Amino acid sequence: MDGLEPALPGPAARAAYLYHVSELSQAEVAARLGVSRATVHNLLREARETGLVRVSFDPHLLGRADQARDLATAYGLEQAVVLPSDDPEAALRAAAGMVPELVPQGATLGVAWGETVYRLAQRLPQMRRPDLTIVQMVGSMASPYGFNAEDCSTLIAARLGAACVNLHAPAVLSDPSLVARLAREPIIARQLDTLARCDAALFAVGLASRESHIVQSGVADLDTLADYHGRGAAGVVAGRFIDGEGRPMSGSLDGRLIGIPPEGLLRIPRRIVVTFGAARADALAAALRGGFATHLVTDAAAAEAMAPRLPVSPRDAGP
Amino acid sequence: MDGLEPALPGPAARAAYLYHVSELSQAEVAARLGVSRATVHNLLREARETGLVRVSFDPHLLGRADQARDLATAYGLEQAVVLPSDDPEAALRAAAGMVPELVPQGATLGVAWGETVYRLAQRLPQMRRPDLTIVQMVGSMASPYGFNAEDCSTLIAARLGAACVNLHAPAVLSDPSLVARLAREPIIARQLDTLARCDAALFAVGLASRESHIVQSGVADLDTLADYHGRGAAGVVAGRFIDGEGRPMSGSLDGRLIGIPPEGLLRIPRRIVVTFGAARADALAAALRGGFATHLVTDAAAAEAMAPRLPVSPRDAGP
DNA sequence: ATTCGGGTTTGACAGATGTCAAGCAGGGAT
DNA sequence: ATCCCTGCTTGACATCTGTCAAACCCGAAT
Numbered sequence: 129m130d131g132l133e134p135a136l137p138g139p140a141a142r143a144a145y146l147y148h149v150s151e152l153s154q155a156e157v158a159a160r161l162g163v164s165r166a167t168v169h170n171l172l173r174e175a176r177e178t179g180l181v182r183v184s185f186d187p188h189l190l191g192r193a194d195q196a197r198d199l200a201t202a203y204g205l206e207q208a209v210v211l212p213s214d215d216p217e218a219a220l221r222a223a224a225g226m227v228p229e230l231v232p233q234g235a236t237l238g239v240a241w242g243e244t245v246y247r248l249a250q251r252l253p254q255m256r257r258p259d260l261t262i263v264q265m266v267g268s269m270a271s272p273y274g275f276n277a278e279d280c281s282t283l284i285a286a287r288l289g290a291a292c293v294n295l296h297a298p299a300v301l302s303d304p305s306l307v308a309r310l311a312r313e314p315i316i317a318r319q320l321d322t323l324a325r326c327d328a329a330l331f332a333v334g335l336a337s338r339e340s341h342i343v344q345s346g347v348a349d350l351d352t353l354a355d356y357h358g359r360g361a362a363g364v365v366a367g368r369f370i371d372g373e374g375r376p377m378s379g380s381l382d383g384r385l386i387g388i389p390p391e392g393l394l395r396i397p398r399r400i401v402v403t404f405g406a407a408r409a410d411a412l413a414a415a416l417r418g419g420f421a422t423h424l425v426t427d428a429a430a431a432e433a434m435a436p437r438l439p440v441s442p443r444d445a446g447p
Numbered sequence: 448m449d450g451l452e453p454a455l456p457g458p459a460a461r462a463a464y465l466y467h468v469s470e471l472s473q474a475e476v477a478a479r480l481g482v483s484r485a486t487v488h489n490l491l492r493e494a495r496e497t498g499l500v501r502v503s504f505d506p507h508l509l510g511r512a513d514q515a516r517d518l519a520t521a522y523g524l525e526q527a528v529v530l531p532s533d534d535p536e537a538a539l540r541a542a543a544g545m546v547p548e549l550v551p552q553g554a555t556l557g558v559a560w561g562e563t564v565y566r567l568a569q570r571l572p573q574m575r576r577p578d579l580t581i582v583q584m585v586g587s588m589a590s591p592y593g594f595n596a597e598d599c600s601t602l603i604a605a606r607l608g609a610a611c612v613n614l615h616a617p618a619v620l621s622d623p624s625l626v627a628r629l630a631r632e633p634i635i636a637r638q639l640d641t642l643a644r645c646d647a648a649l650f651a652v653g654l655a656s657r658e659s660h661i662v663q664s665g666v667a668d669l670d671t672l673a674d675y676h677g678r679g680a681a682g683v684v685a686g687r688f689i690d691g692e693g694r695p696m697s698g699s700l701d702g703r704l705i706g707i708p709p710e711g712l713l714r715i716p717r718r719i720v721v722t723f724g725a726a727r728a729d730a731l732a733a734a735l736r737g738g739f740a741t742h743l744v745t746d747a748a749a750a751e752a753m754a755p756r757l758p759v760s761p762r763d764a765g766p
Numbered sequence: 767a768t769t770c771g772g773g774t775t776t777g778a779c780a781g782a783t784g785t786c787a788a789g790c791a792g793g794g795a796t
Numbered sequence: 797a798t799c800c801c802t803g804c805t806t807g808a809c810a811t812c813t814g815t816c817a818a819a820c821c822c823g824a825a826t
Contacts, residue, residue, distance in 0.1 A: 148502055150537035153812065164776050169814065180505045183467055186498065218469035472782065483806050488784065
């Protein structure tokens, strides 16, 4: 795990150093390296893509600092970041850029899966953090989106240069007794045990609607959805329905899911939630009320749509 | 300490977001912001200078990885980085870029002073790390270089956005008994106490020659220097002469210096040494032999000049 | 020996960026 | 009211950068 060095990209590193640190122009770098300018350009692109050089962005000074503070105080978050909504793609990239900074040194990071998490994962910067371990928090399902459950954790681990522990089990079974037996299997038990020891978790809040990945991927069928929805389901967190107050709901899925249980999730000390869009504002607000997040990354649209629902005095700041 | 927000540079942040994250061209950003392209360019410069956006550089993949590994194993360092020597200015910038990453979260960082540390400090990226506390490890002296002792710690703290504790005492006094009395003064005692609790230290290795800042600033006069030098002084660490094996030397300065003592320095768990140039190779090697560093940033010139002096088998790596 | 195919490098162009002197706005002094 | 000074903004130019099709290289297959 330490022996296989990832084949250092010598010329790219040299070019990147001369360009970014020595502040030579691409033409000057080309002259020193004895190649063409175009090649230098390609080397620099490579250096960026492999994470050798990185442009990072301080999210705190993004203008929406006031909204972020309001959210953080209202829901007792350690930290909240509100990104501009005008360009969803950019917001996702910005979120991807800051998530790694929210994961502490040496942490074991549990990740859920879903469209948001997957799209975030795709945009994570390439890093080298062998100190991290990524573990899949929710069992797998074949997914209609072109990604499947394992891909989320695997991709995140690959991007972050971290180790990866996948949960080799389906997300849902038809019979609680089978779940119980499976959970006693040593391989699965060990993985569930790792989950209980996570230092951090990364997940999104899903919708309790037929567009939700939990429905699309078949974890819940339409009847199940209708049942939970009829009883007030406000959203989905790590594969579990929650009500408007963020309480995990019981129902026909009880005992049939393989993955971290809500109380286990809540025991993880750092819980990073990434969720965008006004459409998800209600679900997000419910999850926050349930205390699922300690760190939140969202966008202005969601933040504004949540504002009327702030639990207490939204702003008591001075003039 | 938390109330005075540092006046968020709204337009700069907005421009930086649109440019770096949304990946618009400067012209497009200008159109959206209703200003000229040149202004956008200025805003982007400002964003870079204030640390809002930052280009960071992975130092591990810099090509000299083999030399770095040799040094690390030879001297039992946790981490060593060897930068190219062809452009000293660039090496200093690169070092400045990586030093903040070597300082752990929430640490109290002791800093020595001298030309290297000061020049490094000037090139540190602008950050916001209120979790850090910078403390001056060595007493002050009027300095002939245009910087004085306090400037090092103050500048480092300012750059890093950290708190700062300065040592309000001279580096050297004529009489040990006066030092002892001064050290019992509550104000000084408290500061020395903070020093004993540092989580990390940053310093350079100085030369035991008349060019050394320790001589130039008057901590040691020429006679003192001649004495220590005659008895085999190989370098200076945090204001104290060390011999070729890195042992602190006794002499006429005994008991007359105010600042962290060598054994106190060695008790700090993370000791970051930054020293460049073949001329300092001997001094650096001595300091490393004395175990003063856990983390080293140096250049190829110094590394090569040190190579013959490696304590044991320099390279036993494969083909 | 020759051909083929993949990947890399190059040259040239279109477009983006950095620079700088001139222009402009706002505030303080006369 | 006018002037001047300072600091920000602008337009225009010179340079630098990104792109892409054509050229090239090299190993594998015929």
